[in-house]
Amino acid sequence: MSKDEGTVVSDLINFLNASPTTFHAAAEAKKQLQAVGYEQISEKEVWELKAGHKYFLTRDHSTIVAFAVGKRYVAGNGFHIIGAHTDSPCLKLKPVSKVVKGGILEVGVQTYGGGLWYTWFDRDLTVAGRVILKRENAGSVSYSHRLVRIEEPIMRVPTLAIHLDRGVNDGFKVNTQTHLVPILATSLKAEVNKVSSENGSVESGKQNDGRKENDKTGSSNAKHHPILLQLLASKLECEPDDICDFELQASDTQPSINSRKITTPFSPVRVSDSGRFRFRFRLP
Structure with missing residues (x-):
């Protein structure tokens, strides 16, 4: 496992340990987004978005939507959406x-x-x-x-x-x-x-x-x-x-673990990628 791969796995393990519920997952995602420069906005306010800036909003403390506006983005151009669920059985x-x-x-x-x-x-x-x-x-x-x-x-x-x-x-x-x-x-x-x-x-x-x-x-x-x-x-x-x-x-209460002594990381949290989806939109 390369250093980059190890970092990705460790980051995932840390996220899982901090996210026992959908509310904790949204809060942890919010903290990580703010750490890399995302600005929080509200659905109750009029947005004044700027090119090259990154934003996020939350709903009911359990849903989080984040997006980045490209520096050369022009209104009407297409955009990508990647989605995943924060809940689990x-x-x-x-x-x-x-x-x-x-x-x-x-x-x-x-x-x-x-x-x-x-x-x-x-x-x-x-x-x-x-x-x-x-x-x-x-x-x-x-x-x-x-x-x-x-x-x-x-x-x-x-x-x-x-x-x-x-x-x-x-x-x-x-x-x-x-x-x-x-x-x-x-x-x-x-x-x-x-x-x-x-x-x-x-x-x-x-x-x-x-x-x-x-x-x-x-x-x-x-x-x-x-x-x-x-x-x-x-x-x-x-x-x-x-x-x-x-x-x-x-x-x-058992935390997720990542060790060289095991072949793959282990987590008691049910990790599912069935809720992931990716679309590309191009506006007419």
Whole structure:
């Protein structure tokens, strides 16, 4: 592998490690574009583009569009477009993710995209995405968007031990509703018992899917495990009650790696080029 090839691979690995979600991917792309001279513009403003300059814009914190105007570009000439998607198959947390069954704290998730779901079993998982925070100051309320990623493992989608499922080697079909249900790591169990919900009660091991409780209070504690909210609040340096809403997904804590000891770079992130396309346009 040449030095240039090694640099390209390392840059890709670094990008993947910094982009566990589509929101992080857009933010990382924005940072890299600004580092090489791209200027941010807004769809809400009138553009005054200049030849030889480079620009980019974002939409919903998950889409980024960048373009460069050639020094000799003339209005009406053709142009090239290269596109790719920033999302990938994943397990997204449900709007009501709080599930307790048999004393086990589960996190309700739903599949997104067409994934190889069997690869999600027995991995050290965490959560990443964006959180909407509510701030009250002098009678006024403001909302802000924050990216979040908890580095340490907090969840796992377990498989049964072989003596509990002797026929698993004859074939296993993943049921996304019953098999792909992450449980909070057992290392958090002691902390869970200390976390109080909004009405002052301690989260228990009683059977509960969060929906009835949510109908009564409408609070985040009713929708999601208090320990999960505590972890997010700690990462964001805010109070759990400041969390108004979030869009999170399960994320592998194992980083992508690139080493001479392996033949190809390895990444737990699903890299897909199926979303790439390239067109050349020439205006009439």
